[in-house]
Amino acid sequence: MTIALTAYVLVWPVIVAGVLAVISRGFFRELRAAKKEGRPII
Template identity: 75%
Template sequence: MTFLLTLYVLIWPVVVAGVLFVISRAFFRELRAAKAEGRSVI
């Protein structure tokens, strides 16, 4: 039981890092596309 609880606690930073990576990658892709088109991101 302790192993499962430890695994549960330690997996959250991996999940959060993965989500942050995906969001950041999409944002910078949009930023580059906007800059190439000469428009604002906002």
């Protein structure tokens, strides 16, 4: 039971880091494209 609970608790930071990486990658891709085209991102 302890191992399962430990794995459950430790898996959440990995999921959050993965989601943050995907969002960040998309944002920076859009930022580079906007700079290249000379338009604001907002």
